[in-house]
Amino acid sequence: MLSKFFIIFNASLQNEFTYRLNFILWRFRNVLRLLMTYFLWRGIFVNSPQVFGYDQSQILTYILLTLIVVSIVLSSPSGERIGEEIANGDLSNYLVKPLNYLRYWFIRDVASKILNLSFNILELSLLFLWLRPIVNLPNNLISIFGFVYAISIAVGIYFLLNASLRFFAFWSPENIWSIAFLTFVFLETLSGAVFPLDILPKTVQIGLQFTPFPYLIYYPIAIFLGKIQGLEIIRILIQSTIWLFLIFRFAQFIWKKGLKTYGAYGK
Amino acid sequence: MKNIKIWLKYSINSAQQALSNRAAFALFTVGKTIRILMFLFFLVFLFSGTKNLAGYSKDQIIFFYLSFNLIDTLSQLFFREVYRFRDLLITGNFDLVLTKPVNPLIRVLLGGFDIFDLPIAFFILIAVIYYGSLNLHPSLINWLLYFLLIFNGLIIATAFNIFVLGLGIISTSVDHLVMVYRDLSSMLRIPADLYIEPVRFLLTFAIPLGVMITFPPKALMGILSVQMILISYLLSFISLALGIKFWGYCLKHYQSTGS
Structure with a gap:
């Protein structure tokens, strides 16, 4: 079982290095995004x-952390491929194999995340030497553990959310990219990838907790930076876990329903 | 004239194909509008925490952003086919394009007029005229210079896209290259003056994106010298000439390796 997924992992890494210019770009x-x-x-x-109660070092720390968190959470080649494989019938190749389709793509995503993260650390180290920004790092273990847990949950939420959206290709293959585009627009801003969400009015912040978006980027970073402390950390972690559970059930539901309608068109 | 007729034919075909999926059209338009509004909201919000940015007032920064969106949307409207070039290369279908009695550059550069971007471009144009007239009070000459420089910006965008296509022939890596260009241009959603040196210089002159995006609003605000306007036209024609030369060079080295 483990060796099967290790082979997938290994193949994914090799695949990433095949098109070298693409990889370099x-x-x-x-x-470029970080520098921007x-x-x-x-x-x-x-x-x-x-600005917004943040001084320069706080905001720069937030940005640098965003790069790391984005590379862990949002690096996900499965996103585009799942919808495409359902739409063109390639899914059939997987269904006849003794392989869990979702688990297969999750392993491929993990390979991509590890690769992305390794290069990110290297790039960030070089940028640190060049720019020498003043950054604030946490001085307690709770923030670090909370951050690691929040990141793990965020990885799961993003993967399942993305997969669930792509499963709509079972019913409407030609609209998948537009549904994904619309979701990505919300995700881009409401996850905290562009700016810290605590600059928004309080009511908006509370409202956002009822969506999965802030649990992807903003809350892990806020926990790491000590912006959220004590019992508040536990509350946020419980909420994110509930979101993971809900999206997991939703993904399972859509997948089962979709498989019943799947006609392997295109193959 | 022949090329314009061919472009019109391509555009009509492309529009008919796109409009056959109305739900995607609606979702894309809503998504793109929300994306534009969200960054606009961020800019407005930014000004609640600071009085001016690099000496620019809120109205000026918003006008810069609207102008960026106008050029960006127009460039996607005309050059969407560039995003599909990789498919043509790796499937070998580019060979079929080359066998036709049509300039292949017209086909791969302008062959996919994106009707999805048309309503957005139209609304942004209205917003630019309305917001600019209401808050910046430009003269007619300033408006004329603004639209002349927007046209100049599109010439630079053409050169960039030709360059990407050429590199695509050599490397088949079109997707990331286009996105590098998009990332770089999105740095200019705000004026280049907000960036510190040497980024500012690089963005303005080394990669003439600053000329393409920030010069038109500067001309409208009356803060761009005549010399700079002349330099911008010179830069755009040099870029276009180099782009076409590079395309010719790449085409000679096309190896038809697609399967």
Whole structure:
């Protein structure tokens, strides 16, 4: 069982390195995005020592952490492929194999995340040496453990959320990219990937807790930075776990329903 | 004239194909509108915490952002086919394009007019005219310069896309290249002046995205010198000439390796 998934893991890593220029450009884009956000905020802080209650070092720490968290949580090749495989009938190849389709893609995602994270650490180290930003790091173990747990849950939520959306290809294969695009638009802003969500009005922040988005990026970072402390950490972690459970059940439900309608069109 | 007729034919075909899926059209339009509004909301919100950004007022920053969206949307409207070029290469279908008596560059660059972007481009254009007139009070000359520089920006966008297509022939890596271009241009959702040196210089002159995106609103605000306007046209024509030259070079090295 384990060896089967180790082989998938290994094959995924090899696959990533096959198209080298693509790989280099992928890394270049990652660095570019970081620099983009970094220099934007540096520019904003030229005139104001504080923006939204954040000083420069706090916001720069948030941005650098965002890069790491995004590379762990949102790096997910399964996203596009699942919908595509259902739409063109390639799913049939998996259904006849002694393999759990969701688990297969999860392993491939993990391989991609590990690769992404390894290169991120390398790139971040180089950028640190170049930019020498002042960053704030936590000084207690609870924040670190809370961060690790929140990240693990976020990985699960994102994977299942993405997969559930792509499962709609069973019914409407031609609309999958537009549904995914619409969700990604919300995710981009409401997850905290562009700016920390605590700059938003309190009511908006409370409302967002009833969506899965802030549990992906914002809350793990807020826990790490000590913006959320004590019992509040436990509450957020419980809420995120509930979201994971709900989305897991939803994904299972859609998958089972979808398989019943699957006609292997295209093959 | 012949090329314009061919482009029109491609565009009509592409629009008919896209409009056959109305749900996708609606979802895309809603998604794109929300994306534009969300960053706009962020900018407005940013100004509740700071008085000005790099010497620009809230109205000016919002106008820069609207102008970025206008150029970005227009460039996607015309050059959407570039995003599909990789498929043509790896499937070998580009060979079929080359056998036809049509300039292949027209086909791969302009062959996929994206009707999905048309209503968004139209609404942004209205927003630009309305917001600019209401808050920045430009003269007619400033408006004329603004639209001339928007056109100039589209020439630079054309050059970039041709360059991406050329590199695609050599490497088949089109997807990430297009996205690098999109990432770089999205840095200019805010004026290049907000970035510190050397990023500002690189964005403005080394990669003439600053000329493409931030020069038109600067001309409208009357803060762009005549020399800079002339330089921007010079840069765009040099970029376009280099792009076409590069395309020719790449086409000669096309190996038809698609299966």
